[in-house]
Amino acid sequence: MAESAYYTLLTSLPHIDSLFSSKMTPISRFQLDKRLSMLGTEDQQKLVAIENLLHWDHMGDEVDEKALILQADRLKASLGNQHLIDLINWRLDIRTVTAALRRKHAGQQAPSEAKWSYGTRYEYIRTHWTSPTLGLSGAFPWIPKVNECLRTGECVALEKVLLQAAWNHLTHMSMKHRNDFVAVVIYVMRWNLVARWTAYDTEQARVRFRDLVERSLGAFKDQLPASNH
Amino acid sequence: MEQLIIALGWVGVFAPVALxxxxxxxxxxxxxxxxxxxxxDVESGYGKFVGVSAMPSSQVIYGIVIMFTLSGLGVALATAPGLFGIGLLTGIALMYSAIYQGQAVAASINASKNKPEVFGLSIAPAAIVEGFAVFAFVFALVMGQQIAG
Known part of the structure; x- marks a missing residue:
């Protein structure tokens, strides 16, 4: 698809104002997909592959980490656009850093496997495991906040810090990419952040949590006191 | 050699229109x-978007005027080098100004679509680019007269 051909698509997409003050996405997923159908076949395939890698909703409860790492490597090799690869790497780095901080908080040791995650920082993190900020406070200034949220157990605040970090970076990147495929990917990633934030539902979360607890307990469920059900 | 110089003169005459x-x-x-x-993405105001998207068409009009002016001087051995220089460089200036004006207009449409009240102001960058095309146009005519002299 010629670079100039992205103008129609990008101007047809409504502006995304803000993340946390949004009550709903500016465009439904159905309408967004209709607009994205303006993309060429190759771009559509790339976008689907990127979304499949970055969003785990379709994976169910069991996530095969090795398969994910392999999927990330394959995707990056097929993209052929350094700006896009950098963008994906940055998003994956957030995941790796967050996973490392959670592991550290849980008292785990540095991963023994060299390629224990994806992105570009996994090896660096492994060698700087003892540092409270994994030696990455310059690149990811939100790490101390994440540590604080993990320490105090504030899950919502932690989620907000991570979403805000991703939002800020994507907003910054959207200034650099106005009319190319990267701009389309950035828009979809921002849309997904808003969709994720606006879809948070306390009642649904409670039902999901109860479901997970029941499944984890399995046969032992009946042995618990009735008040704990 | 003379044929080449004459040919370059004609290139200079037609370059503003072509480019x-x-x-x-x-x-x-x-x-x-x-x-x-x-x-x-919008429910109304389509006309202004279509209207403003025609802004980059002015460059080809400037090119036509320059072409007629330069061709009126006559393509000869004495005038051909001057016609080539002025015509080609003006054509390049018109071409790039039209391309970048189109991008400025696209940005203006994108901005005013989301914020209709900035429509007038958002066209300013495209109008400034137009100004550079006018500079190239006017001074091509002025310099063309010096070739004749």
């Missing part, structure tokens, strides 16, 4: 695509 047309085609295409996209 201006290339630039205007690209600029109007980019701005037009943005206008079409904006129409999918």
């Amino acid at each position: 201006g047309a290339v630039g205007s085609a690209i600029g109007c295409s980019v701005a037009g695509q943005a206008a079409c996209g904006a129409m999918l």
Whole structure:
């Protein structure tokens, strides 16, 4: 698809104002997909592959980490656009850093496997495991906040810090990419952040949590006191 | 050699139109695509998007005027080098100004689609680019007269 051909698509997409003050996405997923159908076949395939890698909703409860790492490597090799690869790497780095901080908080040791995650920082993190900020406070200034949220157990605040970090970076990147495929990917990633934030539902979360607890307990469920059900 | 010099003179005469047309085609295409996209996202005000997307067409008009002016001087051995220099460089200036004006218009359409009250102001960058095309146009005519002299 010629670079100039992205103008129609990008101007047809409504502006995304803000993340946390949004009550709903500016465009439904159905309408967004209709607009994205303006993309060429190759771009559509790339976008689907990127979304499949970055969003785990379709994976169910069991996530095969090795398969994910392999999927990330394959995707990056097929993209052929350094700006896009950098963008994906940055998003994956957030995941790796967050996973490392959670592991550290849980008292785990540095991963023994060299390629224990994806992105570009996994090896660096492994060698700087003892540092409270994994030696990455310059690149990811939100790490101390994440540590604080993990320490105090504030899950919502932690989620907000991570979403805000991703939002800020994507907003910054959207200034650099106005009319190319990267701009389309950035828009979809921002849309997904808003969709994720606006879809948070306390009642649904409670039902999901109860479901997970029941499944984890399995046969032992009946042995618990009735008040704990 | 003389034939080559005369040929270059003709290149200079026609370059403003040809390159201006290339630039205007690209600029109007980019701005037009943005206008079409904006129409999918708004409920009214389509006319202003289509209207503003025609802004980069002015460069080819300037090119036509320059072509007639330069050709009126006559392509001869004495005038051909001057015609080539002025015509080709003016054509390049018109082409790039039309292309970038198209991008400025596309940005203007995108901004005013989301914030209709900034429509007038958002056209300012495109109007400034137009100013540079006018500079090239006016001074091509002025310099052309010096060739004749």
